[in-house]
Amino acid sequence: DAGVIQSPRHEVTEMGQEVTLRCKPISGHDYLFWYRQTMMRGLELLIYFNNNVPIDDSGMPEDRFSAKMPNASFSTLKIQPSEPRDSAVYFCASSLTGTANTGELFFGEGSRLTVL
Amino acid sequence: KQEVTQIPAALSVPEGENLVLNCSFTDSAIYNLQWFRQDPGKGLTSLLLIQSSQREQTSGRLNASLDKSSGRSTLYIAASQPGDSATYLCAFLRDTGKLIFGQGTTLQVKP
Numbered sequence: 237d238a239g240v241i242q243s244p245r246h247e248v249t250e251m252g253q254e255v256t257l258r259c260k261p262i263s264g265h266d267y268l269f270w271y272r273q274t275m276m277r278g279l280e281l282l283i284y285f286n287n288n289v290p291i292d293d294s295g296m297p298e299d300r301f302s303a304k305m306p307n308a309s310f311s312t313l314k315i316q317p318s319e320p321r322d323s324a325v326y327f328c329a330s331s332l333t334g335t336a337n338t339g340e341l342f343f344g345e346g347s348r349l350t351v352l
Numbered sequence: 353k354q355e356v357t358q359i360p361a362a363l364s365v366p367e368g369e370n371l372v373l374n375c376s377f378t379d380s381a382i383y384n385l386q387w388f389r390q391d392p393g394k395g396l397t398s399l400l401l402i403q404s405s406q407r408e409q410t411s412g413r414l415n416a417s418l419d420k421s422s423g424r425s426t427l428y429i430a431a432s433q434p435g436d437s438a439t440y441l442c443a444f445l446r447d448t449g450k451l452i453f454g455q456g457t458t459l460q461v462k463p
Contacts, residue, residue, distance in 0.1 A: 278454075278456065279453040281450065281451065281452070281453075284450060286449055291448070291449065291450075292448070292450055327395060329396075329451075331449075331451075333383070333449055339384050339401075339445050339449075340384075340386065340398055341386060341388075341396075341398060341443070341445075341451055343388075343396040345394065345395045346394075346395050
C-alpha cells in the first residue's frame with residue numbers, strides 16, 4: 237500500500253482565496269483524521285471521520301473551515317476564505333480500529349499551507 | 353487544559369547515552385498509547401503502540417511503557433545515536449477513536 241497520500245504538498249496563496257486540501261487514506265481504514273500543526277500550538281485535531289461520517293468536528297477553528305468525506309477513499313479539507321493565520325502544515329491520518337486491530341495511526345506527509 | 357504533557361520539551365545529549373522521555377495524560381479511558389517520531393519538515397512515523405491491556409512494547413533500542421493507573425508513559429532510548437535526533441510525540445487514543453497528542457520532546461544527540 238502506498239500509505240496516506242496528501243495533495244498538494246505545498247500551497248502558497250493570497251488572503252481571501254479558497255484552499256482545498258486532499259487526502260487518500262490507506263485502503264480499508266475506517267477512521268480518517270485531519271490535523272493542523274504549528275510551532276505555537278503543536279498538533280491540533282480538527283475533525284475526524286468514522287466510515288465516512290464526521291464524528292467530532294469540535295476542533296474546526298471556525299466556519300471558514302469545512303471537511304468532507306464523500307467515500308472511503310477520499311477526503312477534502314477546505315478553507316474559504318483563507319487568512320494568514322491559517323498558515324500551517326495540515327496532516328491527514330488514517331487508522332483501522334476495532335477489537336481485532338491495533339488502532340495504529342498512519343500519517344501522510346502533510347500539506348504545507350502559506351497564506352500571504 | 354493540556355490533556356497530554358510531555359517532559360522535557362527539549363533534550364540534548366551526547367551520543368551513546370541512554371535516555372527517557374516522559375508522557376503523562378489525564379484520561380484513563382484510553383484504547384492505546386502511541387509514540388511517534390517526526391523529523392523536520394516531515395510527517396509523523398509511528399514507533400511503538402501499547403494497547404491499554406499491555407504494559408510495554410519494545411522495538412530495537414526503543415522501549416515504551418504504559419502505566420494507566422498513574423497516567424504515564426515513558427519512551428526509553430538505549431545507546432542514543434545522532435540519527436535519533438528528532439521530535440518525539442506521544443498520543444493516546446480514546447475509546448471514541450479520537451487521538452490526542454502531546455506537544456512533543458525535541459531531541460538532539462550530539463556526535
